[in-house]
Amino acid sequence: MLIHVVYRSHGGENSKARPNWYSKLVGLQSFCRAVQTLTAQRPAAGPEVVFLNDGPLPADRAALMAAWGDPVTITAGSNRRSYLTGLSLARRRGWADDDLVLLAEDDYLWRPEALVSLLDAASDPRSARADYFAPYGEPVPDDGRPARWAPLESTTSTFAVRVRALRQDERLLQLCAYSGGDFDYASCLTLQGRRRFGLRELFDHHAEDGGSSPLRALARGVYLTGMRTAVDLRSLRRPSRRRVLLGAQPALATHMEEGWISPGPWEQVARDAHDL
Template identity: 75%
Template sequence: MRLHVVYRSHGGENTKGRPDWYSKRVGLESFCRAVEQVRDERPDAGTEVVFLNDGPVPADRLDLMARWGDPVTIDGGSNRRSYLTALGLPRRRGWDGRDVLLLAEDDYLWRPEALVALVDAARDPRHARADYFAPYGEEVPDTGLPVRWERLESTTSTFAARVHALREDERLLWLCALSGGNFDYASCLTLQGRRRFTLRELVEHHEPADGTPAWKSALRRAYLTGMRTAVDVRSLRRPSRRRVLLGAEPALATHMEDGWIAPGPWEEIAATPAP
């Protein structure tokens, strides 16, 4: 089993609330330390890293990426488009179905041991039925004990999957991504055979900004109703195709966004020098 990582990055910022120690450079440095550790401690995993950059990124970050992996620039134009591009890489690059792919976003902070723990979890016979792994899992206290992997309802777009499962699920993940709103939540529920949208959510949608022509609003409502109905139908998976999602306890990474920071020594990790 090899580990492939696609680290999705964008040069810009958004308006989300961030902790004082946040920066995309800090997140990238923490990720590179995790790559360094997994290559040192699990060299047989042959860890491959692709930095998928949606548009230009600052030169200092690009230089660091080039030291630890393969920077690739695309013109996706949105988080959803770069995500869909990443989903197709296992198929386009012909990765072995027994391998594991980690999709990582650029506003996360990583523990140094994160990728080692992921490789060990994917190889553990006790987790043979698990198809998806979430380094950013439940908000459990950080007790300092070894990481545990437990069933999880949902995670973000930073997750790992066995390549054979991801290939089989690629069209379903596309469908979820096009259903509007928090598509990562829709993806996790649907993959596990759980219905995402209520009847009300199928027909009631947030209206676009004032000034949108009525015919465009009607088309948008019809599109979302159709896509969300399709997602709900696809959640009716036969038991053998319902995926198992495991989450790390405590979290091996945290989203660097106010209100969504997992328990852990993140300020200390953020202050660690670059590898």
């Protein structure tokens, strides 16, 4: 089994609260260190890394990507469009069905052993029924032991999936991405055969940022109700098609956002990443 990566990145920043050790550069450095560790310990396992960049990047990050993978520049303009492009690229690359593909975002910090543990989990016969793997899982205490893998309800848009499952599920993932709001949560529940939207959520939608005209708001409401109804219907999967999602405990990566940081020595991981 080989592991492939689609690492999505953007040159800009948003207004999320970040820890003092945060930067997209240190996140990239930590990821490249994980690639380095995998290459040293599992030289036959890859990885092939595609850096999917929405627009231009700062020179230091662009140079690091060129050294560690294949940079591809796109013009997406939104997180959803970038995500959908990443799904399509992973399908079109011609990777073997039995391989693993990791879809990664650029505001995560990675442990050095993250990719090794991820590949070992997917290769373990005890995980044969699992198709999705979350390096960023439940916020369990970090006891210093290697990561264990356990069933998980949901994760973010940073996850790994067997290539065969991704090809089978791409249309469902696309549908969930257009359902509005937390489409990563909707995707995880729907894949596992769980209903995401209750009756109220089918018809009660958040207003657009900045407001909109009454006609536009009506059209948007009809659209979202239709998409969410379709997502709920797609959750009625026959048992044989319901996916199993496993999450790492403790987490192998953390979202670098205040309130969402997993337990772990992340400040030290960030300092060590600078030595790449």
